[in-house]
Amino acid sequence: xxxxxxxxxxxxxxxxxxxxxxVALGIVLVFLVTRIxxxxxxxxxxxxxxxxxxxQEGQRPGTIWLVPMLAxxxxxxxxxxLLHKGAAHRLPRAALVWLVLPALPALxxxxxxxxxxxxxxxxxxxxxxxxPIGPLLYRIAYRPIADAPVLVLLIVSVVLHFAISxxxxxxxxxxxxxxxxxxxxxxxxxxxxxxxxxxxxxxCSALAAFGLWLFFERSIAGKALRATAVNRVGARLVGIxxxxxxxxxxxxxxxxxxxxxxxxxxVTTLSYDSGFVIGLKSFVGAIIGGLVSYPGAALGxxxxxxxxxxxxxxxxxxxxxxxxxxxxxxxxxRSLVTxxxxxxxEDEL
Amino acid sequence: xxxxxxxxxxxxxxxxxxxxxxxxxxxxxxxxMAATAALGLVLLTGMGGLTSFxxxxxxxxxxxxTAWLTTVAGVSPWLGLLGAMATTGGLALLLGGATLRLxxxxxxxxxxxxxxxxxxxxxNLDALGRHNGIGxxxxxxxxxxxxxxxxxxxxxxxxxxxxxxxxxxxxxxxxQGRAIxxxxxxxxxxxxxxxxxxxxxxxxxxxxGLLAGLSGWQVAHVQRYVSPTAFDVGPGIEYLFMAxxxxxxxxxxxxxxxxxVTIARDVLQDVLPKFVANSGQLEVVVFxxxxxxxxxxxxxxxxxxxxxxxxRATRPPPPDAPKLPRRAQPAAGTMVLAAHGLVKRFGGLVxxxxxxxxxxxxxxxxxxxxxxxxxxxxxxxxxxxxPPTAGRVRFxxxxxxxxxxxxxxxxxxxxxFQHVRLRPTMSLLENTMLGAxxxxxxxxxxxxxxxxxxxxxxxxxxxxxxxxxxGLGDMAHELAGNLPLGRQRVLEVAxxxxxxxMLIVLDEPAAGLRRPEKRALADLLRSxxxxxxxxxxxxxxxxxxxxxxxxxxxxxxxxxxxxxxPAAIRxxxxxxxxxxxxxx
Numbered sequence: 001x002x003x004x005x006x007x008x009x010x011x012x013x014x015x016x017x018x019x020x021x022x023v024a025l026g027i028v029l030v031f032l033v034t035r036i037x038x039x040x041x042x043x044x045x046x047x048x049x050x051x052x053x054x055x056q057e058g059q060r061p062g063t064i065w066l067v068p069m070l071a072x073x074x075x076x077x078x079x080x081x082l083l084h085k086g087a088a089h090r091l092p093r094a095a096l097v098w099l100v101l102p103a104l105p106a107l108x109x110x111x112x113x114x115x116x117x118x119x120x121x122x123x124x125x126x127x128x129x130x131x132p133i134g135p136l137l138y139r140i141a142y143r144p145i146a147d148a149p150v151l152v153l154l155i156v157s158v159v160l161h162f163a164i165s166x167x168x169x170x171x172x173x174x175x176x177x178x179x180x181x182x183x184x185x186x187x188x189x190x191x192x193x194x195x196x197x198x199x200x201x202x203x204c205s206a207l208a209a210f211g212l213w214l215f216f217e218r219s220i221a222g223k224a225l226r227a228t229a230v231n232r233v234g235a236r237l238v239g240i241x242x243x244x245x246x247x248x249x250x251x252x253x254x255x256x257x258x259x260x261x262x263x264x265x266x267v268t269t270l271s272y273d274s275g276f277v278i279g280l281k282s283f284v285g286a287i288i289g290g291l292v293s294y295p296g297a298a299l300g301x302x303x304x305x306x307x308x309x310x311x312x313x314x315x316x317x318x319x320x321x322x323x324x325x326x327x328x329x330x331x332x333x334r335s336l337v338t339x340x341x342x343x344x345x346e347d348e349l
Numbered sequence: 350x351x352x353x354x355x356x357x358x359x360x361x362x363x364x365x366x367x368x369x370x371x372x373x374x375x376x377x378x379x380x381x382m383a384a385t386a387a388l389g390l391v392l393l394t395g396m397g398g399l400t401s402f403x404x405x406x407x408x409x410x411x412x413x414x415t416a417w418l419t420t421v422a423g424v425s426p427w428l429g430l431l432g433a434m435a436t437t438g439g440l441a442l443l444l445g446g447a448t449l450r451l452x453x454x455x456x457x458x459x460x461x462x463x464x465x466x467x468x469x470x471x472x473n474l475d476a477l478g479r480h481n482g483i484g485x486x487x488x489x490x491x492x493x494x495x496x497x498x499x500x501x502x503x504x505x506x507x508x509x510x511x512x513x514x515x516x517x518x519x520x521x522x523x524x525q526g527r528a529i530x531x532x533x534x535x536x537x538x539x540x541x542x543x544x545x546x547x548x549x550x551x552x553x554x555x556x557x558g559l560l561a562g563l564s565g566w567q568v569a570h571v572q573r574y575v576s577p578t579a580f581d582v583g584p585g586i587e588y589l590f591m592a593x594x595x596x597x598x599x600x601x602x603x604x605x606x607x608x609x610v611t612i613a614r615d616v617l618q619d620v621l622p623k624f625v626a627n628s629g630q631l632e633v634v635v636f637x638x639x640x641x642x643x644x645x646x647x648x649x650x651x652x653x654x655x656x657x658x659x660x661r662a663t664r665p666p667p668p669d670a671p672k673l674p675r676r677a678q679p680a681a682g683t684m685v686l687a688a689h690g691l692v693k694r695f696g697g698l699v700x701x702x703x704x705x706x707x708x709x710x711x712x713x714x715x716x717x718x719x720x721x722x723x724x725x726x727x728x729x730x731x732x733x734x735x736p737p738t739a740g741r742v743r744f745x746x747x748x749x750x751x752x753x754x755x756x757x758x759x760x761x762x763x764x765x766f767q768h769v770r771l772r773p774t775m776s777l778l779e780n781t782m783l784g785a786x787x788x789x790x791x792x793x794x795x796x797x798x799x800x801x802x803x804x805x806x807x808x809x810x811x812x813x814x815x816x817x818x819x820g821l822g823d824m825a826h827e828l829a830g831n832l833p834l835g836r837q838r839v840l841e842v843a844x845x846x847x848x849x850x851m852l853i854v855l856d857e858p859a860a861g862l863r864r865p866e867k868r869a870l871a872d873l874l875r876s877x878x879x880x881x882x883x884x885x886x887x888x889x890x891x892x893x894x895x896x897x898x899x900x901x902x903x904x905x906x907x908x909x910x911x912x913x914x915p916a917a918i919r920x921x922x923x924x925x926x927x928x929x930x931x932x933x
Contacts, residue, residue, distance in 0.1 A: 037454060037458070141641055144645045145644065145645050148644075151400055151454055151457060152644055152648070154400075154457055154458070155400065155586075155589065155644060156641055156644055158402060158461070158582070159586060159590070159637045159640045159641055159644075160637065160641065162583060162586065162630075162633050162634075162636075162637050163633065163634045163636075163637025163638055164634075164637075165630065165633075166630035166631055166632075166633040166634035166637070167631075167634055169627050169629055169630050170626070170631065173627055174627065174629075277465075280461065280462075280465065283458075284462060287455075287458065317472075317473035318470075318473060320466070320469040321466050321469045321470050321473065324462045324463065324465040324466035324469070325462070325463065325466040327458075327462035327463070328444070328447055328448060328462060328463055329447075331451055331455055331459050332447045332450075332451075335450050335451050335455075
């Protein structure tokens with residue numbers, strides 16, 4: 001392998017890695033605030049890309065049905081919990097928050113989708129459709145057991161992925177979609193040709209990593225979010241409502257997922273179920289970065305991209321094997337380096 | 350009633366092919382194959398507290414091993430069975446050895462990772478037929494007769510599953526099985542009882558791998574082809590779903606769960622396409638929704654719900670058995686435990702500062718001090734739960750500084766916990782038997798073949814004796830979780846006594862007890878002292894300590910403030926100041 005080839009592979013790897021960086025940031029974000037390993041994050045990214053692609057092709061995207069369906073479910077869960085608590089008077093407000101508000105984008109999109117739309121409007125619609133999904137999933141699947149061990153939350157996450165990707169198959173169909181790139185320009189840097197979309201992705205990733213770091217390390221709101229993850233009871237005692245912070249974290253994650261979908265969609269064809277493997281690969285990157293820091297997750301995700309492109313050079317069919325197999329030695333190394341926790345939590349499944 | 354259930358179940362399964370014909374039998378074969386893999390998860394998750402999303406990958410390893418061996422290498426399917434189990438067992442040993450020290454959620458995450466890595470490996474290896482898999486696998490044969498028919502496959506699978514269930518049930522009802530079931534209480538408890546949690550976890554992991562290997566072998570030789578899709582993470586989580594739906598705490602949970610899921614999938618795949626287009630994965634949606642509800646509402650699964658309706662057998666107290674050998678207690682007055690210049694720093698905080706004291710055989714020593722004085726840290730340093738920054742700890746003739754808790758426990762130092770650590774779902778008797786774990790030696794194989802019964806009787810009789818000694822003898826078969834806190838503390842003492850210790854260290858045993866409970870505990874400790882046992886009491890309830898102990902060491906700000914008889918301590922001005930605040 002000569003230097004030119006290595007550079008080419010590195011460029012390819014960084015372009016791939018930029019995808020994983022965005023997704024890894026979302027995963028770390030949710031984990032740090034809620035202790036939930038949000039496996040379906042990758043699915044949200046895919047739905048974003050598919051939604052934009054459908055809108056651009058003049059079709060109604062699957063999210064138009066998916067989001068109201070989730071809203072009805074979330075409202076049902078909320079209503080059941082309110083009635084159980086004997087707080088029926090709060091039902092109207094619950095209907096507004098969990099039923100009407102999340103369904104609004106779908107209502108707005110219904111008449112609009114199906115005709116030629118300006119690019120910007122399509123993007124706004126896509127983001128608006130993806131935004132409610134995170135909080136709705138949180139309300140349905142996680143909030144009823146927000147105090148459960150991390151392990152239970154993890155199982156719920158994996159199960160949730162399979163459940164919603166089955167629904168997504170119904171609404172999106174099996175075909176993949178690929179929206180138009182946001183910017184089409186190509187640049188020549190030395191001998192290499194770089195697409196503007198890739199540069200945009202890298203810039204957005206860097207910006208998102210820095211922004212998240214700033215928000216969580218430097219602002220009171222960010223610290224309040226993090227405090228919930230450390231100790232839910234303690235956070236409650238100082239006036240932080242864990243349910244609200246959890247919802248906020250998932251809203252942020254949804255926004256990041258929508259953004260990622262817009263950026264990633266034009267680079268690679270996504271279908272209803274391709275979010276899972278992308279999510280898990282990003283996740284490997286996030287774990288390599290320690291699962292606690294945004295810059296670390298970004299670097300880890302870049303490393304995954306590089307690993308993938310260099311393995312693909314030798315045998316493209318083994319790049320997945322390499323990415324997932326690398327996690328085992330990485331984890332072992334980490335368990336040797338980091339001090340052992342005093343005692344593992346008692347996992348009462 | 351409950352004891353007859355397995356026998357009745359086996360008979361019913363054996364007679365079923367006489368009643369049912371054709372497709373139902375095939376469907377039940379699939380139930381059996383899935384149940385074999387799910388049984389591994391019952392052991393791993395329900396009993397051992399480890400979660401794996403990679404069980405399907407292990408099934409795949411087993412299936413591909415025997416498929417390759419019997420088609421390419423042309424060996425007999427029975428050799429293929431050996432090969433499949435050797436490969437899955439070996440791989441489990443390797444992966445488990447590497448990852449089982451990982452804490453919390455990292456272990457299950459790593460199972461997703463290597464599960465996916467294996468899945469992609471199956472689909473891309475030329476030798477394994479890439480995405481097409483391997484076909485034309487020969488059926489197993491018995492006495493020259495090929496087991497080709499649906500009924501033959503059914504018996505092949507269910508006899509294997511039945512044997513596996515029998516072996517697992519025997520294993521769980523044994524010394525090592527109890528230790529496995531204690532793993533979910535956290536490693537601090539198990540290690541303090543002399544149980545090597547890592548080795549035990551590794552064993553369970555390997556057993557789950559072996560069961561996956563058996564399941565894979567069944568798949569390969571009954572279905573007669575293997576392809577990668579069956580071994581993805583999706584099927585992996587389905588096995589987990591089966592185990593948890595049925596009840597991961599019970600051997601039969603695997604069968605119940607596998608039966609419900611397999612049959613439900615069959616029905617759903619028939620019904621759903623009639624209503625929805627693109628319904629290819631809708632049964633997964635249904636399973637997912639049910640699984641999430643199970644996780645939210647009933648993590649114990651269905652079996653505990655059903656069992657609640659069955660009458661509980663009233664069990665007689667265990668019969669007497671030859672007594673277990675006991676250690677010779679040190680002669681009264683000899684040094685049992687000594688701390689020399691103990692120091693423990695956490696960063697800049699000095700929790701224990703140059704602490705020295707000695708404990709002599711046959712006495713009760715109280716280690717007291719106001720909140721934050723460093724008592725609990727000292728406790729951890731003495732029992733091996735944490736290593737000191739400087740200083741030495743001697744126990745009898747040995748230097749135990751920095752020795753892990755498990756080895757300290759084996760030397761005859763038994764402890765209790767400030768926050769009671771018992772297994773709430775195990776009986777008082779079983780909890781106490783856990784304490785006697787280091788006094789038995791029967792391993793897993795002896796347990797599987799029931800060669801450990803004599804020793805089991807001894808352990809049970811010993812535990813029963815200790816329960817009677819502390820006054821819990823009449824509730825030996827109750828569940829520990831049903832006891833009030835005061836009696837749970839006493840149960841911890843019984844568990845400590847079952848280890849035949851030379852020293853018992855009690856961490857705030859009176860905390861949270863009501864006055865009569867405290868009095869009963871004090872009486873118990875006095876009677877133990879009368880029998881020659883040495884006791885170290887870490888406590889901040891002054892009244893409780895003063896009435897009970899022979900000598901007191903008072904700590905303040907990590908250092909020894911005073912030492913002496915209760916009367917002398919009571920009169921000590923420095924102690925009064927530490928407890929009551931300075932006189933301005």
